[in-house]
Amino acid sequence: MTDTIYALSSGAPPAAIAVIRISGPAAGEALSSLTGRSFEPRRTALARLRDGAGATLDEALVLWLPGPDNATGEDTAELHCHGGRAVVAAVTSALSEMEGLRPAEPGEFTRRAFANGRLDLAEAEGLGDLLTAETELQRRAAMDFAGGGFSRQIGAWNEQVLRLSAEVESALDFSDEDDVPEPDAEFRRRVAALRSELDTWLERPAAEKLREGYRVALAGPPNAGKSTLFNALIEREAAIVSDIAGTTRDVIEAPVALGGVPFTFVDTAGLRCETDDVIERIGIDRADAELARADCVLWLGEEGGGPDSAVEISPFADLAGKGKADGLSVSAITGQGIGELKAILIERARQALPKPGEAALNARQRTHLVAAAEALGRAAGKADWILLGEELRTVxxxxxxxxxxxxxxxxxxxxxxxxxxxK
Ligand SMILES: Nc1nc2c(ncn2[C@@H]2O[C@H](COP(=O)(O)OP(=O)(O)OP(=O)(O)O)[C@@H](O)[C@H]2O)c(=O)[nH]1
Ligand SMILES: [Mg+2]
Structure with a gap:
């Protein structure tokens, strides 16, 4: 017998409404002991909630959603209470006193939905991403997974493999043992075509990039204006700016969305060879590591001094004769060139991040898809039906x-x- 779980499913109080969910075999009983009455399934009703001693706790909108045809697949009740802290505390405390009820663990409602076959793992992952999505790009990618788009795609691939497997079985069943013809060209073509379709999916940018954001590091010598530009790009004074060379010591990161695209901007210590300062030295080492890790480097130093694909920035555009000849003229003080720089970054990020409408796979999904693609690759080269069938089973x-x-x-x-x- 599973426990019955309950939790506040809406945001932190105070709020206009607080939704408390109860799921499990004792949900119906909990609802009737709170309200003293029964409810028609899937119909909202106004009801007075009372504690064990009969004292009124709140007046709430109640939904009775008997399983298995609902979100968790179990009997579920929803109480839409007034969203005050004390209301939520009083109702959850009344629930805690009931036999067989306990507070839910994180994600436990969704886990039960998964256990009851209401959604598969790819959909659950998509749902998790949807709840943490902060940019438009993240939301659209997560929606596709949560809505079962990827699961349907896997279903379609699985169908193809099942058909291939069936042909393998019949080749084995209906041939004389000494006289089994080898797989023909058409069969091999279908195996290869499926493999190359999986490869196309694997070549796409990884989903994690969407969560972490496109990483842009600002680098160059001390006093080049890195921190000033960093602050201008993220539109707040996160980094200390001064005319003392070597102001920035540590790596400073700031996540920000530009044009619906997630970015992480990284300010680093000015790069110079000669320094006696131990802490500055550590900062410079960290800056070097950031240059290697970033998806894109904004180089504020001497022309060509940065990494290969760096965006050359010519800072101090407001001061005559201070910028470098090549590179994008930018002044973090007057705002000159900042819009153009943002546009360049958004364009670069769009190329590197998963495209809208194109599903991106996370590390777990990639691992299994790689295993499937490799098995198909091996299957394509097998002449022996038994070994071929084995590879298709692996897929x-x-x-x-x-x-x-x-x-x-x-x-x-x-x-x-x-x-x-x-959730
Ligand atoms: N006029 C003008 N001054 C700027 C501009 N950008 C930065 N500065 C000034 O240049 C000085 C150094 O700027 P920072 O942003 O601290 O330089 P940094 O590259 O971060 O330096 P470190 O952290 O020491 O490596 C500060 O006094 C800024 O106010 C600019 O576009 N125009
Ligand atoms: Mg700095």
């Missing part, structure tokens, strides 16, 4: 793992812990 097993049909408890723990309580 199907990889698809099953993608959808979570063969996932371990550890893996599920990690995934659902990412969710908030109440």
């Amino acid at each position: 199907r097993a990889a698809f099953d793992r993608l959808l979570g049909r063969a996932s371990t408890e550890d893996m599920l723990d990690t995934l659902f812990a990412r969710f908030c309580i109440g």
Whole structure:
């Protein structure tokens, strides 16, 4: 018998409304002991909530959603209460006193939905991303996964593999043992075509990039105006600016969305060879590491002195004769060139990040898709039907793992812990 769980599923109080969800076998009983009455399924009703002693807790809109045809697949009740802290505390405290009820763990409602087959793992991952999405690009990518777009794609691939497997079986069944014809060119072509389709998906930018943002590091010698430009780009005074060379010591990061695209801007210590300052030296080492890690470097130093694909910036555009000949003229003080720089960065980021409408895979999904693609690659080269059938089974097993049909408890723990309580 599973526990019945409850949690505040709406945002932190105070708010206009607080939605408390109850899910599990005792949800119906909990609802009737709170309200003293029964409810028609899937109809909202106004009801007075009372504690065990009969004292009124709140007047709430109540929804009774009996399982299995609902979000979690279990009996569920929703209480739409007044969104005050004390109201939420009083109602949850009344629930805590009921037999068989306990507060939900993070993501536990979704985990139950997964356990009851209401959604698969790719959809659950998409849902997790949707809840943390902060930019338009993130929202659209997550929606596709949460809505089952990727799961349907895997289903279609799996269909193709099943058809291939069926042909393998019939080749084995209906041939004399000594006289089995080898797979023909058409069969091999279909295996190869599916493999190259998986490869196209694997070549796309990784989904993690969408979460972390396009990483832009500002680099150059001390006093080049890096921190000033950094502040201008993120539109707040996060980094200390001064005319003392070597002001910035540590790496400063700031996430920000430009044109709906997620960015992480990184300010670094000015690069110079001669310094006796131990701390500045560490800062310079960290700056070097950032240059290697960044997706894009804004180079404020001498022309050609930065990494290969760096964007050359000519700072101090407001001071005559101070900028360099080549590079984008920018003044963080007057704002000259900042709009143009942002446009360049947005364009570069769009190229490097997953495209809208094009599903991006996370590391877990890539691992299984790589396993499927490799098995297809091996299958394409096999002349022996038995070995071929074995490889196709490996492909199907990889698809099953993608959808979570063969996932371990550890893996599920990690995934659902990412969710908030109440989801
Ligand atoms: N006039 C003008 N002054 C600027 C501009 N950008 C930066 N400055 C000034 O140049 C000085 C150095 O700027 P910072 O942004 O601290 O330079 P930095 O590259 O971060 O220097 P370190 O952290 O020491 O490596 C400060 O006094 C800024 O006010 C600019 O575009 N125009
Ligand atoms: Mg600085």
